[in-house]
Amino acid sequence: MIKNAAMPTTASPPAHPITLPPVAWDTQRFYRPPAVFAAPGFAGQGVQALFYEGAPFGGQPTRVFAWMGLPEVSPGQTCPGIVLIHGGGGTAFDEWVRRWNARGYAAIAMDLCGCVPAQPVVRDGVPHQRHEHGGPGGWDSSFHQTGEPIEDQWPYHAVAAAMAGHSLLASQTGVDPRRIGTTGISWGAYISCLLAGVDDRLRAAVHVFGCGFLGHDSCWNDNTFPSIPAKQVQRWLELWDPSHYLPRAPLPMAWVSGTNDFAYPLSSLKKSYQLPPGRRSLCIRVEMQHSHVHGWAPAEIGLFMDGLLVGGQPLPTLRKHGCDGRVAWAEFESPTPLRHAQLCFTRALGHWTDRKWNILPARFETATGRVEADLPRHTTAWFLNVYDDRDAVISTPHEEVGSPN
Numbered sequence: 001m002i003k004n005a006a007m008p009t010t011a012s013p014p015a016h017p018i019t020l021p022p023v024a025w026d027t028q029r030f031y032r033p034p035a036v037f038a039a040p041g042f043a044g045q046g047v048q049a050l051f052y053e054g055a056p057f058g059g060q061p062t063r064v065f066a067w068m069g070l071p072e073v074s075p076g077q078t079c080p081g082i083v084l085i086h087g088g089g090g091t092a093f094d095e096w097v098r099r100w101n102a103r104g105y106a107a108i109a110m111d112l113c114g115c116v117p118a119q120p121v122v123r124d125g126v127p128h129q130r131h132e133h134g135g136p137g138g139w140d141s142s143f144h145q146t147g148e149p150i151e152d153q154w155p156y157h158a159v160a161a162a163m164a165g166h167s168l169l170a171s172q173t174g175v176d177p178r179r180i181g182t183t184g185i186s187w188g189a190y191i192s193c194l195l196a197g198v199d200d201r202l203r204a205a206v207h208v209f210g211c212g213f214l215g216h217d218s219c220w221n222d223n224t225f226p227s228i229p230a231k232q233v234q235r236w237l238e239l240w241d242p243s244h245y246l247p248r249a250p251l252p253m254a255w256v257s258g259t260n261d262f263a264y265p266l267s268s269l270k271k272s273y274q275l276p277p278g279r280r281s282l283c284i285r286v287e288m289q290h291s292h293v294h295g296w297a298p299a300e301i302g303l304f305m306d307g308l309l310v311g312g313q314p315l316p317t318l319r320k321h322g323c324d325g326r327v328a329w330a331e332f333e334s335p336t337p338l339r340h341a342q343l344c345f346t347r348a349l350g351h352w353t354d355r356k357w358n359i360l361p362a363r364f365e366t367a368t369g370r371v372e373a374d375l376p377r378h379t380t381a382w383f384l385n386v387y388d389d390r391d392a393v394i395s396t397p398h399e400e401v402g403s404p405n
Helices: 094-102 154-170 187-196 219-223 230-240 266-273 292-296 299-309
Strands: 005-007 036-038 048-053 063-069 079-085 106-110 175-185 205-208 253-258 280-285 317-324 327-333 338-346 357-361 363-365 370-374 381-388 393-395
Touching: 048 154, 063 094, 063 154, 079 094, 079 154, 079 187, 079 299, 094 106, 094 292, 106 154, 154 175, 154 187, 175 187, 175 292, 175 299, 187 205, 205 299, 253 266, 253 299, 266 280, 280 299, 280 381, 280 393, 317 393, 327 381, 338 363, 338 370, 370 381
Parallel strands: 079 106, 079 175, 175 205, 205 253, 253 280
Antiparallel strands: 005 317, 036 048, 048 063, 063 106, 317 327, 327 370, 338 357, 338 381, 363 370, 381 393
16 A cells, blocks of 8 residues: 655654764864875876875875866856765776866865876776875775774775865865865765765765665675675774764755666665755666766756855755655755656566666646656556756655555
8 A cells, every 4th residue: 555645855854863973083184285295197188186195094194196176267256166086996087077177166086095097097997006105995995994993994094085185175276165065976975975974164965876874785785795794894884884974964965876776775875865954955867877977977966066056046846745545746846947757666676776667757737846646556666756947857755665556
């Protein structure tokens, strides 16, 4: 049976009481602009290659490779900034920086794994060379570092590198330090979830694919954790799962992902985006591909930031949604014209990654912003998408049907 329910929208109360995160970073240190060092041999069109000081590793200093770029700013004017956090298999991408510079943002993209990018930079699938001043290895080694001091483990270093990169970007002439956001892709979104609960200077965050609750449902819970001692996995989850940090992140957030993401399934995504107390935008596409290129492409990322940091037209807002009998519905508000709506639904059961999703047109009332759709027989889960005249999508949370009808 499908329950008749009206469901809240842009923010939900934290699912558990807000407590102090298990790890505290030395923010007094990382909020200061770090020392900067030359990066000879690296060149990117319109952007600067550099190293900056990272967190100590094993008592020794480290350096972080980064690309940084600034847009042209008129005298007396300032621009917003964006901190770009790559995912697994990635590195600092100069192309990513240029994309944001073209949008009018100062941008910094750092390597979080003690590596430097190949020249020319390769987006995905190529191992990156470690440099002599790197910290701990990447995410794949962090599950085995739980017996080391917290300050020597990869998640600590990755968040510290992002904070220091934020500080460096904010210190640049012409950059408004009060208008800086962050976006991360995959493991980078995992880090941006941690960062949002630690760096209270950030004004907005967009998490693409990544989320928390990796011990609930994730590719690592399926494939990696079973091969690691249970106590070690539990310790990693206690220290580093974003579910401990998201409740302390009040800044506006957008969550961008696909229905069948292999790494961060819809169930863990939903548990994650329900935790932060602030404004929320949700953008889910059927079978969105998982890569850096697909991760930085969605228009909603820039539009979300523009609406908060440069006075642009914000994304549509989901006011409420629910299901009356077999009719799914939602109500949206938008400063831009809404063009069409869709019902996204699945008849499948089992792992979220393996389910087949279907799309049908939904009824849409332009005057009221109300969307309705009849759930087909045997529907097991559904959500509604509405598109504005910029082709930006806003989604309702996915809802499961208790007993398929």
